[in-house]
Amino acid sequence: MNKQIILSLLITVALIGGAVFFTRDNSRESDLGEIASIEMVDGKQIINMSAKGGYSPRIVNAKAGVDTIIKMKTEGTFDCSASLVIPEISYQKLLSPTGVEEILISKDKAKGTMQGLCSMGMYNFQIRFN
Ligand SMILES: [Cu+2]
Numbered sequence: 001m002n003k004q005i006i007l008s009l010l011i012t013v014a015l016i017g018g019a020v021f022f023t024r025d026n027s028r029e030s031d032l033g034e035i036a037s038i039e040m041v042d043g044k045q046i047i048n049m050s051a052k053g054g055y056s057p058r059i060v061n062a063k064a065g066v067d068t069i070i071k072m073k074t075e076g077t078f079d080c081s082a083s084l085v086i087p088e089i090s091y092q093k094l095l096s097p098t099g100v101e102e103i104l105i106s107k108d109k110a111k112g113t114m115q116g117l118c119s120m121g122m123y124n125f126q127i128r129f130n
Pocket of ligand 1: 080121
């Protein structure tokens with residue numbers, strides 16, 4: 001009897017913990033989508049992002065059909081998110097651990113959903129041109 005109570009308590013705790021974990025994770029992802037810093041400079045769209053233990057923001061909503069520059073900031077980035085690949089524009093580079101890398105996307109490529117990822121495919125981000 002006692003064992004059963006303890007077991008059901010453990011299951012309840014696990015369920016609540018799981019629910020909190022997943023709810024948190026979801027809201028975090030949408031928050032990151034909102035805080036994408038995009039500015040227009042000389043008719044070019046600048047997307048400010050950072051790479052360290054993954055990419056931030058994970059999802060960026062950007063304007064399509066505009067010359068675009070991703071400014072990818074690294075700061076003590078020694079994990080594999082420094083090894084950046086953007087297949088759609090045949091981009092592949094090992095970023096320096098600290099600095100800002102400018103990645104050019106011509107306006108004819110700035111359409112649809114563009115994905116960037118680390119060379120291992122462990123971390124990723126999406127730029128949604130619309
Ligand atoms: Cu990786």
